[in-house]
Amino acid sequence: MTANDVANSEAPHKLFDTLLVLDFGSQYSHLITRRLRDLNIYSELLPCTQRISDLSFRPKGVLLSGGPYSVYDSDAPHVDPAVFGLNVPILGICYGLQEIAWQHNQQNVLAGEKREYGHARLSFERREGEALSQNDLFQGIADDIDVWMSHGDKLSQLPDSFSAIAETSNAPFAGIAHRSKPYYGIQFHPEVSHTSRGTKILENFAVHICGARQHWTMEEFVGTEIARIQALVGDKGQVVGAVSGGVDSTVAAKLMHEAIGDRFHAVLVNNGVLRLNEAETVYKTLTEHLGINLTVVDASDRFLADLKGVIEPEQKRKIIGRNFIEVFQETAKKIADEAADSFKAGDIEWLLQGTLYPDVIESIAFRGPSQTIKTHHNVGGLPAAMHLKLIEPLRELFKDEVRILGTKLGIPENLVWRHPFPGPGIAIRILGEVTPGQVEIARQADHIFIEEIIAAGLYRRISQAFAALLPVKAVGVMGDKRVHEQVIALRAVETTDFMTADWYPFDGYFLKRVSSRIVNEVSGVCRVVYDDCAQNPSHYINMSGTSNVGGRGVYEAGDQRNVKKSEANEAERYKEGQPNSHLANDSKDQRSIANKLAREEKRQNETEPISKEAMQSQADPTLPARNHGNEPSKGAKIDAEIQQEEEEMLKKKGIKK
Secondary structure, eight states, X not given: OOHHHHHHHTSHHHHSOEEEEEEOSOTTHXXXXXXXXXXXXXXXXXXXXXXXXXOSSOOSEEEEXXXXXXXXXXXXXXXXXXXXXXXXXXEEETHHHHHHHHHHOTTSEEEEEEEEEEEEEEBSBOTTSOBOOOOGGGTTOOSOEEEEEXXXXXXXSOOTTEEEEEBOSSOTTSEEEESSSSEEEESSOTTSTXXXXXXXXXXXXXXXXXXXXXXXXXXXHHHHHHHHHHHHHTTTOEEEEEOOSSHHHHHHHHHHHHHHGGGEEEEEEEOSOOOTTHHHHHXXXXXXXXXXXXXXXXXXXXXXHHHTTOOOHHHHHHHHHHHHHHHHHHHHHXXXXXXXXXXXXXXXXXXXXXXXXXXXXXXXXXXXXXXXXXXXXXXXXOOTTOXXXXXXXXXXXXXXXXXXXXXXXXXXHHXXXXXXXXXXXXXXXXXXXXXXXXXXXXXXXXXXXXXXXXXXXXXXXXXXXXXXXXXXXXXXXXXXXXXXXXXXXXXXXXXXXXXXXXXXXXXXXXXXXHHHHHHHHSTTEEEEEEXXXXXXXXXXXXXXXXXXXXXXXXXXXXXXXXXXXXXXXXXXXXXXXXXXXXXXXXXXXXXXXXXXXXXXXXXXXXXXXXXXXXXXXXXXXXXXXXXXSSSOOHHHHHHHHHHHXXXXXXXXXXXXX
C-alpha cells in the first residue's frame, strides 16, 4: 500500500459519517460546514463543479450552498446532475434551492419583483389559513421563526413532485420538499446566527434525515490521526517539521511528537520577517515546555536579498514559499547526515506543515463565482521539484478545532490562544518594498500594539491584531521640527472561524494611547490610522492588498469620531431589513452588521468581570514579562501626560473640565 493509499484510507471522510457541502460561492458556505462540525458531524466543502464520479467517498447527505449568481444566467455554475443519482438526502440553501428547481425545470426560477435581504418571518401556514405540508426538516419547530434572507431571485412555481413547506411574505416557496425523495430546498440561510432555530434545521437534516452519527470530536480525532501518521511514516521514517511558534504549527508539532517521538525534527526558519524576538522565544517555548527537539536556521539575509525590490504581495508570498521549502530541504539533509550513525538513522522524506481547512478552502480555484484570493503559503506556490512529501495533520480542522485539540494535547493555554501570524510574516504587512529598516518599523509598531492590547485585558476577545506599514508618507510636526515620515495602519478583528471577521471597536482613548506610543517610540513614523473595514479576513487580515488610506474604513487613531453612533445607525438599518444601495446576494455589509449585533449581545451577557489572573493568562508568550502591579505601563504614563496637558490647556482658557 502506497503512502497516498494510506492517507486516503485513513482520511476523516472514510472514518466519520460525512456530509458534503458543494460551494456555489456564497460568503456563508463555510458556515454550513462549521455549523455541522459544531453538531459533532464531520463535513467537507468542495467546489460546486466537483465531479461526483471523482469522489473517493460516499457522503451521508449533500448540501448545496447559496451563491451570488442567477441560476438562469448563461454563465451560472451548476451542480453535476449525478449528485441526484447518489440516492442520498439533498438540501438546497438559497441558490441551492433554485438549483434544485432549475435542474427539474429551467422555467421554475425568475427574478423577483422585490429583493429580500435581512430578516424575514418564516411561516409554516398560509396567511389564508391553508396548512402547508409538513415534514422532518422542521421537526420540533412549532411556531413561525425569524430567518435571514439574501436573495433577489425566487421560484416562479413548484417543481413537479414537490410541495411547499414554508413561506415568507415575499417568497411563497421559501421551503420545499419532494413528496417521495429526501430532497429539500430553503430560500433562507439556516447557517447564520440570525436565523432562529437554524442549527435545529441543520440538525434535523443531518441527523434525522441523513442519519449521520454525531461522533466527530477532537478526542476521536487524536487517536485516528496519530494512527494515520504512524502508518504514513512507518517504523523508520523521519519527519522534518515546520514550526513558527503559532498555534497551528505548535499543535501540529506536538501531535507529530506524540506519534513518532524523536524521529520528528522541528525546524524554525528565521526568514528575517518574524515578530520581535520571535526566534529566541519560540526556541525556549518548544524545547523547555513541550520537549521538542528544535533547530533554528537563520536565513534572514537570504530571504531579504530575494525580496529586494519586490512590491507585489503575491510575488512576495511565492518568493518566501520557495525559499522556505529550499531551506527545509537543505536542513533535512544536514539532520539526516548528522544522524547517519545513530539510532535515528533514516531518510527524511516528510515535511510537516500546519495547514488548516480554511487554508484549503481559500486556495480552491474553480469555474464559478468564487475566485482564489491569494496563493496560501501552505497550499500553493510551492516549487514543482520539491523533494519532500507534505504531511498535514490539521488539514481538515478549523482554527477553533485546532485550539480544542491543543488543549487535549496539554499545550499551555497562552500558546493555544496565541494570535495567528502569517507564514510570509511581516513581509506582507509592509505594503511596499521589504527592507531591514521597514521590517524593524513594522515589527516595533506591532509589538507596541499587542503589548497594549494585553495590558488592557483584550487579547482573548480579539482574534487577531497587527500593525502594517503603508506605502504612503504624511507631514507632521514632532517637537519643533516638521517631518515627512511613514504611516502605520492598525488592524484588529473578531472571528470564530477565520473565514469571516469584523473589526474590533476600540474606544478612542485606547487608540490615542497606542498611536502616541508608536509615534514616540518608533523612529520613522509620524502618523497612525486604524482600519475599521468589515471584510473577509482573507483580504485584510494579512494586509496584503492595497491601502484604504483616504477612503472608507480608515481613520486616524487619535480622532474622536463616534464609532458607537455609526454602529447604532447600521444596526437600525439592519433591524428594519433595509439593504444599502450597493448590496448584492450574500452581502458582506449585512453580515458585518449582524456580526456587530451578535457581538454586542454577547458582551451584554458577560456579567462577570475578567479577573486579574485571567488577564495575565492572556499574555502573548513572545512578549517580555510585564509588571501587573502598581507600576503603570508606558501607555498609562502617556495617558497621564495627555490628560495633564489637556487640563493645563483648559485651565489657561478658564474652562472647567
